[in-house]
Amino acid sequence: MVPQDAPAGQYGFVRSNDQGEFVFGNAPGKKIRFYGANLCFTANFLDKAVADKLVEYLVRMGYNAIRFHHHDGRLVDPAVSDSVKLNPETLDRFDYLFAQCKKHGLYVTTDLYVNRNFKSPATGCYGLKAQLPIDEHAMESWKDFVRSWMTHRNPYTGLTWGEDPALISLCLVNEDTLSANWSANPKVAALYRSKFTEWKKGREGDDQTLFREFLFELQGNVLDRQIDFVKNELGLKTMITSLNWITDAPLTRLREKLDLVDMHQYFSHPTFPEKAWQMPIGVDQGSSIRRGASLPREMMPTRIFGKPFTVTEFNFCNPNRFRAEGGPLMGAYAALQNWGGLWRFCWSHSDAGIIRNPGQNSFDASNDPMQQLSDRIILALFLRGDLAPSKAKISYPVAPFSKNSPAMSYPGDFANLGLDAQIGSHAAERKLPAGVVCWRPGMKTQEPPRIRLDRKAGTLAVSTPLTETATLPAGDLAVKKLRVKDASKFMTAAAISLDGKPLTESDSILVIHLSNISQSGAGYGSSTLLCAWGNSPELLVERCTATLELECPGTPWRVAALALDGSETGEVPGSLKNGVFRFTADTTAFPGGILAYHLSR
Template identity: 25%
Template sequence: MPGTHTHHRWTSGLLLLLFVGAAFGREIEMEPFTINWRQNRDSLVHLSFLLDAPAGKDGFVRILNGHLAKPDGERFRIWGINFTAASCFPSKEDAPAVAEHLARFGINCVRFHFLDSSWAASLFAQGRDDTRALNPEQLDRLDYFVAELKKQGIYTNLNLNVGRNFRKGDGVKDYEYLGLAKIINYFDEQVQALHKEYANQLLTHYNPYTKSEYRQEPAVAVVELVNENSIVEAWFSDRLLGKNTDKRPGTWTDITAWYANQLTAKYNEWLKGRLSSTELKALRDVAGVGANELVPRLTRNDFAAAPKERFHLEAAFYMELEHDYFQEMYRYLKETLGVRALIVGTSDHNHGKTGYPLLTSTSQMDVVDGHVYWQHPSYLTDPKTGRRTFSIRNTPMVNEPFNSTVVQLSRSAVAGKPYTVSETNHPFPNEYACEGIPTLTAYAAFHDWDGIFFYTFEHKDPTDWKANMPGHFEIRPDPVRMTNLAAGALMFLRGNVRPALTTIPRSYSIEQVREGIRSPYSEGSYFTHGFSPFLPLRHTTRITGFDDESGEYPQVGRDSPVVSDTGELAWYYSEDGKGLVSVETAESQALIGFAKDHKQALRNLSAKVENEFCSIVITSLDAQPISRSERLLLVATARSANTGMIWNEKRTSLSEWGSAPMVIEPVKGTISLRNLESIEHIEAIPLDGSGKAIGSSISVRTVDGDATIEIGQPATVWYLVKIRR
């Protein structure tokens, strides 16, 4: 009955206000909003014009002047998304619609992650006691999806080793105790052979829908060797102790005693080939062992007191293992298999510690890569109930510019090499997630990086996709992230933000790199003495080498705002915790953060809003400056949540996850588009989750080239602004 429906809507809205919005001290009701990927063919916002279909039509993506380029030399930027586990294998009925949906939002590359998963659909054949054969049905689904993506102009990034759980028949010692078997690939010959075997099976496979093998497919832009895997990191994280006795221990696990013994033996053989008998005796004396005993490896507790020579020797051993693995796999893919795609080794991903030892090896691959998350959840198990839960800080990044994803990621870029970010996100349910995509997009363009892959579109098969957030990382169902992806595609792929005018070079000696392994956390994330975290917000920076230590770095003031050297980006911060990022270019402008308190007016954009925190992005759809554009995309986002989601008292975890549909806090207030030229008529069309108009256009007031739009009703996150001149 209508009356019952109205009462239910009011009641649920009140509950959402109490449960979801209490910390913000405002009375903006959360309202349902669903991104509908199956019903958006008539969307008024269709960004496929940014893509050059079919992908790879003119040949392979290559490297030119240190950046990704098309065969004709035109700059190629990646605006990508991850597909994880079961989502990599949609049915032939769903694959075309999924590919078209991605193209509509400007996505031009998919990173296939956890193809080798054991906890969901996998490329490995089931019903066997090994992982040495591929599942033909799953492979056929992958082939078809890759072909559909190619038709839309969407490239592929294939990850070779991410989540492989070995089985008895693989011939891998202690296979049940290895989890995802990180680390041992750097020194175990059987695991290395299995990595090559799998690469051969997948990359030489003939895709009947693209009519080429993956190694010769121009729509495959990138192949990644291993995911977030470093033996140096394992060393300083005490995961080389050999104390694990748990079966299926998870991702970040210690190795077993057998592998620890093998590693120690390998280390001692390496020492014999590296040191003279006199030097080896001196090392044994320092280690307190006799002439016929093995030199023990250091644990993290030994780092501080370890003599420099001993510490640096062991660091050199682990770094050499990484170098040799990447070089051998690169040679195998390029020379033996003839892979044409560009190769990534692995990502610089642990910003609580130095990444430079790993980068000495990965920077010798074709493309350098980084990962970062803003406040990744910490997972906990309640000792009383056994229930698995999580914790996040749940604070805005705009208040911590010098610990931001921008600053953390900027340490990894290397001069003369393309740089991509293949995983990043503001994990759900962070209440400030609307800041994540537009802020990183603007600064990635400023730093002249080559691509971003947001993590992750989905984990599940499309038949299981529902209108709520099922986990911390999914982007598909979230109105805030999806519409900011669209605005970001326009800003990034067109190069709206100018690259920095000044590049700060950084070089490191090998001795400095090794010593940095035992640097304290307080020196992060750059672990570079004298390098101010303000610098990456003013200029760009690149590593120029690992053979000599840089001199002094420029000193910059700490005044707010921190303004980029192009003048287009500004980061405002203050002790009262009301940060703001502004983006001001001819084609794209944005106010991100506590816009209500700052009241900043840009050349073509200002806002007077009721929301405590929001992101407002205006960008042209016709590549014209905003002042002369006839079609503009306005994305105005705040919080999103699941229906019925309930925070704990500290707002650091959820006592109730909630269910479908997702709800949004609509941005309410006045948006002013300023200094527009020659306006005859202007209208703002609120859009639903399929990109279609919601009712009638919003009336727009115009005075002397300024247009004022009242937004917030109907509830939405994006608008099409049409201007007749």
């Protein structure tokens, strides 16, 4: 759908233009967006033959990027409490995977710290994130590991990791927002309180506001030191980011220090009523559409105009029954906002999820047709750019803590503007880039809506010349060229031109029809409490039928039902009458289930 441009890094380091769009250092006029997925834990350390097959598959998926995540704990000796020495065996596998990604046009983003073991000799406490601002041992451990890794020369590329332009960006510390981490360990929390008592002397204000300012100041100092280390001491040219969790408005002032803004958000993230990451799992069975596109809308204000914006973790988590809405929601709104990159979380949490089919879980896409087909919709709307960005750009001014104690969250009426216009935020005293206006209460967008979201009806309609999508709870929904009639239940339909011609003129159209998928044998205590995923890798496809119509001024299409590997399963009858082509989509029309069709002529 989007031609691969290999190898990654051939145009120099990824950079930003003055509009906050990704370009290249040696080709500043060449814009690029990124789409991919996360590899986690042992999925980063594959046998070479498995790595080859994985990269080939990801390229065939249409990805042009990947994120290495939850990797640092296995790059060193996990049995050592503060190891910074790289493990030769896992490092070699990591080097090879990176080189194969680069060779085949997959750009890479990763984190300099996720969950590597660290135990402070000063406090005796584990955990690096909370101790970075208050314990020099934590900072030195972070630096030693980063230096060891980024100066290591990859034998398969001939470059050190730090000098390789196939790296899009580096996150200093994953999800490092101090307001969410400082109290994780009671002993460390006591140190924070003690330091705060000294810090607040002579300062006016209530303790809650002052403590936020105290954490904010500590976080800023840590960022300054880390950025200075990687850019000046190590001389890295890769773009730097951090603070990729929490949407509190004041964090915009800290994110101004970064080369790009990155965020994480999930819909129906699992909860654990009994034991963390163990069954049973609490499941939110709501719909993001009915919540006003909460994912991705809640992230929109954190973008800073003039800097690229990425989302390195998102998912509409399994087994939410409305997760078929995820493709149109993320693809359309990311394109409307002109974001720079999206990474699904995740492809796999393990090598087993790549080598074989261990069954489903809340996140992994490697054995989930719902996520892989949803990605085709995102690839069309966002990566191919079928939906043009909004021309309206509105930014919310964030005042410093010392000025009237700024609110922690963005006004709701401002965030809702993101459904029709590009939005972001900025330090109040900063001059905005050309074409960006400062938000005022009561401000409305002048552009007519190009994404039709009806939260009350639970519908979403997206129309572009090359792609149209319809999401509805049941019944009928007309987009423009695409119409859905008599849908038996909740579903998403998408028509995507594959030959670059407008839908009505196209000779090759991919039609996607998604409702719900579940693993065979899954057990529930209630609709919102999953007790077992099931012990079979077989999937159950929910039966959903609908009449799909496409405007067709010329020759009718042949409709081929597609198996999950893309091969033809059978032919579906269609009819042309009065310039409208129609056929019945039925997820159970052929053995194995049908979630996609190819229209050709």
